[in-house]
Amino acid sequence: MPDVRLSGTGLTLAYDQRVVATDLSVAIPDESFTVIIGPNACGKSTLLRALARMLKPKTGAVHLDGSVITSLPSKEVARRLGLLPQTSIVPDGITVADLVARGRYPHQRLMRQWSRADEAAVAEAMRSTDVAELADRIVDELSGGQRQRVWLAMALAQETPILLLDEPTTFLDISHQIEVLDLCADLHEAGRTMVAVLHDLNQACRYATHLIVMRAGKIVAEGDPTEIVTPDLVHEVFDLRCEIIPDPQSGTPLIVPESRRRVSPATA
Amino acid sequence: MRPAEDTAVTAAEAAEAVKRPVWAHPAVLATGLVLALAVLALMAMASVALGARSVPFSTVIDAFVAPDGSNDHTVIRELRVPRTLLGLGVGATLGLAGALMQSLTRNPLADPGLLGINEGAALGVTLALGVFGLSDPVVYVWFAFGGAALASVMVYALASAGRSGSSPVRLTLAGVALGMVATAIASAILRMDTQTFDRMRFWLTGSLAGQTADTLVRLAPFMVAGLVLGLLLARPLNMLALGDDAGKALGVAVNRTRILTGVAVTLLCGAATAAAGPLWFVGLIVPHAVRAVVGPDQRWVLPYSAVAAPVLLLGADVVGRLIARPGEVQVGIVWAVIGAPIFIMLARRKRVAAL
Amino acid sequence: MIVRVGPYSVRLAPRALLVGLALVLVACAVTVAALSTGEFTVPVPDIVTALFGQGTPVAELIVSKLRAPRVVTGLLVGAAFGLSGAIFQSLTRNPLGSPDFIGFTAGASTGGIMAVVAGGSAATIAGGAMAGCVITAALVYGLAFRGGVQGYRLVLVGIGANALLLAVNSYLLTRANVNDAATAGAWLTGSLSGRGWDHAIPVALALAVLVPVCLRLARPMRMIEMGDDAAKAMGIRVEPVRAAAIAAGVLLSGVATAAAGPVVFVALAAPQLARRLTRSPGVTMGASALMGAVLLTGADLAAQRLLAPTQLPVGVLTAAVGGTYLALLLRKDRH
Numbered sequence: 001m002p003d004v005r006l007s008g009t010g011l012t013l014a015y016d017q018r019v020v021a022t023d024l025s026v027a028i029p030d031e032s033f034t035v036i037i038g039p040n041a042c043g044k045s046t047l048l049r050a051l052a053r054m055l056k057p058k059t060g061a062v063h064l065d066g067s068v069i070t071s072l073p074s075k076e077v078a079r080r081l082g083l084l085p086q087t088s089i090v091p092d093g094i095t096v097a098d099l100v101a102r103g104r105y106p107h108q109r110l111m112r113q114w115s116r117a118d119e120a121a122v123a124e125a126m127r128s129t130d131v132a133e134l135a136d137r138i139v140d141e142l143s144g145g146q147r148q149r150v151w152l153a154m155a156l157a158q159e160t161p162i163l164l165l166d167e168p169t170t171f172l173d174i175s176h177q178i179e180v181l182d183l184c185a186d187l188h189e190a191g192r193t194m195v196a197v198l199h200d201l202n203q204a205c206r207y208a209t210h211l212i213v214m215r216a217g218k219i220v221a222e223g224d225p226t227e228i229v230t231p232d233l234v235h236e237v238f239d240l241r242c243e244i245i246p247d248p249q250s251g252t253p254l255i256v257p258e259s260r261r262r263v264s265p266a267t268a
Numbered sequence: 269m270r271p272a273e274d275t276a277v278t279a280a281e282a283a284e285a286v287k288r289p290v291w292a293h294p295a296v297l298a299t300g301l302v303l304a305l306a307v308l309a310l311m312a313m314a315s316v317a318l319g320a321r322s323v324p325f326s327t328v329i330d331a332f333v334a335p336d337g338s339n340d341h342t343v344i345r346e347l348r349v350p351r352t353l354l355g356l357g358v359g360a361t362l363g364l365a366g367a368l369m370q371s372l373t374r375n376p377l378a379d380p381g382l383l384g385i386n387e388g389a390a391l392g393v394t395l396a397l398g399v400f401g402l403s404d405p406v407v408y409v410w411f412a413f414g415g416a417a418l419a420s421v422m423v424y425a426l427a428s429a430g431r432s433g434s435s436p437v438r439l440t441l442a443g444v445a446l447g448m449v450a451t452a453i454a455s456a457i458l459r460m461d462t463q464t465f466d467r468m469r470f471w472l473t474g475s476l477a478g479q480t481a482d483t484l485v486r487l488a489p490f491m492v493a494g495l496v497l498g499l500l501l502a503r504p505l506n507m508l509a510l511g512d513d514a515g516k517a518l519g520v521a522v523n524r525t526r527i528l529t530g531v532a533v534t535l536l537c538g539a540a541t542a543a544a545g546p547l548w549f550v551g552l553i554v555p556h557a558v559r560a561v562v563g564p565d566q567r568w569v570l571p572y573s574a575v576a577a578p579v580l581l582l583g584a585d586v587v588g589r590l591i592a593r594p595g596e597v598q599v600g601i602v603w604a605v606i607g608a609p610i611f612i613m614l615a616r617r618k619r620v621a622a623l
Numbered sequence: 624m625i626v627r628v629g630p631y632s633v634r635l636a637p638r639a640l641l642v643g644l645a646l647v648l649v650a651c652a653v654t655v656a657a658l659s660t661g662e663f664t665v666p667v668p669d670i671v672t673a674l675f676g677q678g679t680p681v682a683e684l685i686v687s688k689l690r691a692p693r694v695v696t697g698l699l700v701g702a703a704f705g706l707s708g709a710i711f712q713s714l715t716r717n718p719l720g721s722p723d724f725i726g727f728t729a730g731a732s733t734g735g736i737m738a739v740v741a742g743g744s745a746a747t748i749a750g751g752a753m754a755g756c757v758i759t760a761a762l763v764y765g766l767a768f769r770g771g772v773q774g775y776r777l778v779l780v781g782i783g784a785n786a787l788l789l790a791v792n793s794y795l796l797t798r799a800n801v802n803d804a805a806t807a808g809a810w811l812t813g814s815l816s817g818r819g820w821d822h823a824i825p826v827a828l829a830l831a832v833l834v835p836v837c838l839r840l841a842r843p844m845r846m847i848e849m850g851d852d853a854a855k856a857m858g859i860r861v862e863p864v865r866a867a868a869i870a871a872g873v874l875l876s877g878v879a880t881a882a883a884g885p886v887v888f889v890a891l892a893a894p895q896l897a898r899r900l901t902r903s904p905g906v907t908m909g910a911s912a913l914m915g916a917v918l919l920t921g922a923d924l925a926a927q928r929l930l931a932p933t934q935l936p937v938g939v940l941t942a943a944v945g946g947t948y949l950a951l952l953l954r955k956d957r958h
Contacts (some may be wrong), residue, residue: 001793049852052855054851054856074858074859078856078857078858083852087850088849089848089850090849091845091848091904093902093904101845103857106858108842110842111631111633112630112631112838113625114627114634115627115630158857265862
């Protein structure tokens, strides 16, 4: 399959003894902006972690460019596939520039610690995430939104054609969420394959070119959001009655939840 | 506004949810506490009757009803009885102190020994005895209080220094570090004074032996004060278990509860350490076991811990006396050998990380 | 600062280089002071001639046979403790994650005491300490392993092992006869007195092998400080790196303890002091080793001279260093 670089087949995913998903197969279309979505604890982050080789599947395998991902040298994978993890730890007293520069690790060797290519990649990553003017600031002192952009810059500096993001918008306010997602869309447009786990169905519909909908460890639907997102699907997956109208901004599906009770304006 | 019948349903559901299992009924728990006290009494008798020196049980009885001044009777009346009473007092104080600390810090690994508080108290006692030559327990116990209080404040500050705030692991590590520094300074002081060193060597590893009835009598008021204060804190601590903000919203004076708990812990740990040296793990394991049986309500956890801990401490002391006859193994060592594997087991559980 | 030669490039931090240079100078100064002063003062110029075998017989005896081995052992042991501390603080992501607190030093002590009780020679005691340290580390690692070793679990299991071993140690001491207890007690405070070349050489060999290993591990370990997932995403095989780092750290602290006894708190204080001086994010290996060497030789010199003619065990001085360090952590980290 020339148009799929990253895929998983027959995956059984488990933490210790707790099985999250069985016989899961998934293919990430190349140069897509794929969004994985589903209710809490449906296994969406687990699937992403498996695709990023963070979690070893009990059965089945993840393939990258036709080879089993675990058979490839670790650094080699890191040059093709990047991950923005859900939680990372900021080392004490590190500056923005230093943290972003650490994204170049897979391209470096003991005797080639800082090539001109490294320099260019870091500068570009900081420019596109708009953190260049923060370069000398201590990461600890930044706001949540700024910090998330710095982590994203680090993942970008890795210069991988595929980038996985595990809930990149958590803990961000709405304007920073849109900012990060717009940035992802830009990166997608520039030719990268983006895969993100998101919580907000409307955001997923607006940004995804390919949507994977999960429930209880199974993929319920996948495809173009405009084609697959229906009131029935939302009810099946989230147990929520809703109307779907076109998003006035983008024309993508916009979910309007039904409430158990009649909602009337606050003052009549 | 919510319709009335909706609220009613929710209330009924809520009542269903809080319905307690049979064993958690107050009457059952109270009976259990009485039973635990009975076990404690039995253990105290065993501690008087058993020891490095074998004394027939009839002689033990005679020692109380018709003392004749014989060797056996003297051993029992002047060594084993004070020692048993000391075990009762130290066990109850450390058990309660551990339960209080675990509740206050919401840290399942909190323990007066592990968090360096007993070592701080021990350093205070060492200073009093080794440097200032004070040998009256009523005087040097204040040094123990000072050391314990200072250690509590420092360990809390150390663990919450830095940006990620306090976590069980950070708190434990800070406590161990502080304890080791205090111990190192104490041994350095003792090394300069061979006489004191000889006297305090066993005390420093935690031992119930070698304290006179007089010391016990003089320390007892402090222990009792700590026990009473600690037990009175159960209700506000129950509320604080929901978090500081929730506690405040429920009308608990958060800071006052914190400070009073700190005072109680200081009294308990200081007095216990002045009497028996720095003991580890007594305050860690007992509250864990108690919570597994009686549930999270501090009104039961605290008294049960105060009763169960001396049972185990006396048990360990008896074991230490029996396994190495004619010598004995100090109770601190026996406890560490039992307690460390349990601690490791607790640490291996995943839940600790999530806290 | 970047040095590029053809396709090769190396990143250098000017401040770290300066601090390193300064530490080397301080170490040299301490060394000269330790060689020159004491009951018998050897003027500085005579030290050089004595070292090259050109001096007076007395000076030669004092400098080359008595003082030089002690100083060299101190430098090497201090460097080993410093490196070991740097490794464990990085792995546990905690400035208190020192081998002193997670059972390794206590395990080495247990081995050493057992060797003393068994009536061993100096070499057997060293071997016992080494074995005790390695066995403890293997057990702690094994118990902390659950599909990988998380730093926090290593710390907690280590603390449990530490408590157990401290109890075993005091049990052994109370069981031992008076002479053995005194020998073991003296060894337990840690001391550099009476150390000869046969103490220094094993440490030197261990450092020669392990320093390159540590330098190799330094970069991946820095990435692991950002979390396992972040490091894996960068193509680091986290578990092998961590296992190798633990092995190196354990061997370093084992070989150092074997040579000088369980000198506590050098491994604790050196890495963070070095970090603060270099202002680098995360722990730095080279500066930590140098700082360890300076701290230990400095403490040893102070122990010999402070209450002269009474000689304190160096462990007493490093305990004071440990206390000061904790106070410093309290002061500096508060926001």
